[in-house]
Amino acid sequence: MGDIVLTTPVIRALYQQLNAKIDFLTKSQHVTLLSNNTYINKIFSLENDVNTLQYNKYDYVVDLQNNLRSWKIRAKMNTKSFVFNKKSFKRYLLIYFGIDLLKNHVVDRYFETIAKLNVINDNKGLDFNVSSSIKLDFDSNQTYITWCLGGTHHPKKLSGDQITQVVSKLKVPVVLIGGDNDLEIAEHVLYNTKSKLVYNFCGKLSIQESSYLIKKSKMLLTNDTGMMHIGSALKMPIISFWGCTKPSLGFSPYKTDSSSIQIISKKSASPCSKHGKHCKFGKNGCIKEIDPQEIYRAILCLLK
Missing domain, CATH: 3.40.50.2000 (Glycogen Phosphorylase B;)
Structure with a gap:
């Protein structure tokens, strides 16, 4: 869940700086995390929609997951891709030897992925929209x-x-x-x-x-x-x-x-x-x- 929310600065930057039309692919249980995101054109689920993506005419694919499944999806789509560098060796050094070469936040590393598109971080943080129609049996106006x-x-x-x-x-x-x-x-x-x-x-x-x-x-x-x-x-x-x-x-x-x-x-x-x-x-x-x-x-x- 957190990984999805952490991608939102990239979504916003691509939309605002390139005027891009953005489709987003994720697991079905995570679709609601982005359902109110106004920068996304359409959300696809891995379980139901992945085989249809190759028929859409995308200019670019941005892969911020970089695992075997995302590699297979990119291979099917045959579109120019920008792929997140997990910096696995640096992470290994940090965990097992205490040597910290990572230095920056994962959001900043996501932006390194799309640097060739001349898209920069606007430093406005993450996006998440809470529905205004929520009703709970609890006094949320009190200090708690x-x-x-x-x-x-x-x-x-x-x-x-x-x-x-x-x-x-x-x-x-x-x-x-x-x-x-x-x-x-x-x-x-x-x-x-x-x-x-x-x-x-x-x-x-x-x-x-x-x-x-x-x-x-x-x-x-x-x-x-x-x-x-x-x-x-x-x-x-x-x-x-x-x-x-x-x-x-x-x-x-x-x-x-x-x-x-x-x-x-x-x-x-x-x-x-x-x-x-x-x-x-x-x-x-x-x-x-x-x-x-x-x-x-x-x-x-x-x-x-």
Whole structure:
């Protein structure tokens, strides 16, 4: 999900600077992420539409995925292509030897892909449009905090105990969002805080509804996950948590509110793995080493 949102500055730049007509290909479950993007002409899904693309007369293909599947699609289309350089060797050096040669954010690397088209980054950040028709059984006009519990892999997630220790001290409402896989953590927090100020929406909301709660809140607390990038697009103050993955991989909140804070596990300066699936220091992930008191202090700083 996050990878899709991170492509939006490129979409906007191609549209505005080249007056380009842009079609976008992605997985069917990600189509809604771009459904309100006014810079896109048409969205195609990998599952249903990929075989029809070769019959469209495109001038260029921009491949920001660069994997075996995207290579096969490009081969079928036989159109001049610009392909993202993943810089896999530099990433390998960072993860296994702590040598950081990546330096820049993945969005800036995306723009390197289309440099020959003379398209430049306008530095306006990510795009994500929240529907104005969202209605939820929650008073979103009050001051509250949104806490996203999600993460692609368990080692990327804060524990229920860490979150409970923070939430128990707060005097403002906290909304918990995430998927079905985050219900166990959410229920742990609810049971152990016994606070009437904690609201559990995990597994109950669409991406649009979750984004609405983020947009209306005072701040977003989040692991390294797709909702973090939606929060960036909405220019939210973000407190992000990092363990097995690190901002040095190039996927930190991009051009979000300047008050945002990154809380990084001190266990290691370098990432443990590419996507946070594996941790060098134990199966639970070094993100569990983050002190809840540090999180609490960061929240108080942004609440001022």
